Amino acid sequence: MSRNVPNKIYLPESKMPKQWLNLQAVMPEKPDPYINPGTMKPAVPSDFEGLFSCELVAQEFNSVDKFIDIPREIQKYFKMYRPSPLIRAYALEKELKTPAKIYYKYEGNNTSGSHKLNSALPQVYYNKKEGIKALTTETGAGQWGTALAIACAFYKMPLTIFMVKGSYEQKPYRKALMNVFGSTVIASPSLTTNVGRQINKDFPGTNGSLGCAISEAVEYAVTHPKSKYVLGSVLNQVLLHQSIVGLETKEQLALYDEYPDVLIGCAGGGSNLGGIIAPFIKDKVDGTGNPHIIAVEPASCPSLTRGVYAYDFGDTGHMTPICKMYTLGSTFMPSNIHAGGLRYHGMAPIVSKLYHDKLIDEARAERQTEVFKAAVLFAKCEALIPAPESSHAIKVAIDEAIKAREEGKAKTIVFCLSGHGNLDLSAYTNYLEGGLDDYIPTEEDLSKLRQALPKV
Numbered sequence: 001m002s003r004n005v006p007n008k009i010y011l012p013e014s015k016m017p018k019q020w021l022n023l024q025a026v027m028p029e030k031p032d033p034y035i036n037p038g039t040m041k042p043a044v045p046s047d048f049e050g051l052f053s054c055e056l057v058a059q060e061f062n063s064v065d066k067f068i069d070i071p072r073e074i075q076k077y078f079k080m081y082r083p084s085p086l087i088r089a090y091a092l093e094k095e096l097k098t099p100a101k102i103y104y105k106y107e108g109n110n111t112s113g114s115h116k117l118n119s120a121l122p123q124v125y126y127n128k129k130e131g132i133k134a135l136t137t138e139t140g141a142g143q144w145g146t147a148l149a150i151a152c153a154f155y156k157m158p159l160t161i162f163m164v165k166g167s168y169e170q171k172p173y174r175k176a177l178m179n180v181f182g183s184t185v186i187a188s189p190s191l192t193t194n195v196g197r198q199i200n201k202d203f204p205g206t207n208g209s210l211g212c213a214i215s216e217a218v219e220y221a222v223t224h225p226k227s228k229y230v231l232g233s234v235l236n237q238v239l240l241h242q243s244i245v246g247l248e249t250k251e252q253l254a255l256y257d258e259y260p261d262v263l264i265g266c267a268g269g270g271s272n273l274g275g276i277i278a279p280f281i282k283d284k285v286d287g288t289g290n291p292h293i294i295a296v297e298p299a300s301c302p303s304l305t306r307g308v309y310a311y312d313f314g315d316t317g318h319m320t321p322i323c324k325m326y327t328l329g330s331t332f333m334p335s336n337i338h339a340g341g342l343r344y345h346g347m348a349p350i351v352s353k354l355y356h357d358k359l360i361d362e363a364r365a366e367r368q369t370e371v372f373k374a375a376v377l378f379a380k381c382e383a384l385i386p387a388p389e390s391s392h393a394i395k396v397a398i399d400e401a402i403k404a405r406e407e408g409k410a411k412t413i414v415f416c417l418s419g420h421g422n423l424d425l426s427a428y429t430n431y432l433e434g435g436l437d438d439y440i441p442t443e444e445d446l447s448k449l450r451q452a453l454p455k456v
Contacts, residue, residue: 107419189216
C-alpha cells in the first residue's frame, strides 16, 4: 500500500456526503438532558426557540435519526470548497523516520481558514429560511467569526460578533476579514451589554474568554427584535454539521483500503473533534472498527484531563441552559494562550459523554511551547503553517509516530488539521523569540471553581 497513495486524496463529486451523521442517535447512551436554569427541570425544545431557529432546535434535540439530509442548497455551496483534501504527510514521516503512515484532513482550504464554515452555512441558511433578520455570535481566535461573516454575506444577513478580547488584540487581520464581509466586531468583555459591564467590573483587565463572549452574544440576541444567536461549537447541531469532515475522511481512506489505528483531534468546545471522529464512533458502536481516539487540549485550559463531569453553565454570565459536560467551572478565566479557539471552560456534551463512556479512548493536555515546536517542525516538512489550535493534534500525531518507530510497529495515524495559521504569525514570532510561556492552572485554583458549580 505504502507509496501508491497520492500526496493528496480528493473525493469524486459523486461520493460527497448527502447526509450528516447524527452522533446522538448512534451513541449507546445519550447525553444527559439540558437543564432550564429558570425551572431547574430538563429543557424542552420550546425553551430554545427564543434563541435559535426552529429547524436548528429540532436538530439539537434529534436523538432518533442517524442520518439527516443536507439541504440541496447547502450541498451546492459546499462544492465551492469541498471535499477538502486528505493529505499523506510523506515528508513528515521521512523526517521522523517512522514506519507509521500519517494522514491529515486539511480543513483550511477556504477563506475562513478552518472547518467552521461547515456549520456556519447551514445555520445561516435555516435562520434566513425562517425570516430572521439579524444574527449574533461569539468567536475566540476568529475562525468561527470569519466563517459566519462569510455565510452571512452570502445570505445578506447582518451579523454582530463578540470576539474574545485577547484574540481581538492578538489577531487584527481576523477582525479585518470579518469587517470585509460586512460584520460588526466587538471586543469581549465589552461595555455594550449588561453582562459585559459586569464581567469587566468583576475581572478588571481581563482578556476575556469564550464563556464571556457567549454571554454577551446571547444577551444581544434576546434584546434585539428579529435577532437570533448562533454558536460555532459545543452544541449537538454543530457536531452534526461537522460530521461531514469525518464522513469524507472515511471515504477518502477507503479509496486506498486504509483505516486509522489512531485518530486525533484538537479539543476546545468539541466541534472539530466531534466532526472527525463521528463515523468512526459509529464503527466502534457497530463493532466494525476500533481506532484509538485521542482528544488533545491545552494544558492551560484542561477541561477533559482536569475538569469534572458535572452540570454547568455554558457561559460565564449564566445565561445559557445548564448542560452535563467536562468543565473547569463557568467562571474559569484561561490564560492568554495563542490557541484562542481552545480557550473554553467546558466541552461539548456529546464529546464529554463519549469520553466518559470510553468511546473516546484518551485525552491529553499539551503545553503551548511544545505545541509550537511541533507546529514549526510540521511547517518545515509539509510547507503549511498550521493554526495553533490544530497544532495540538500535530503534537500528538508526532508523538504517536515516534512511538511507532520505537516499537517498530507500522500503524496508520489520522488527524484533523482544522485550519491554517497564516493569520497567526505574531504567535509564531513570539515562539521563535522565546516569548511564550506555559501557564498551567493550579489544583487550588480549579478546586475553588468546582465549588461554584450549579446544584442540579
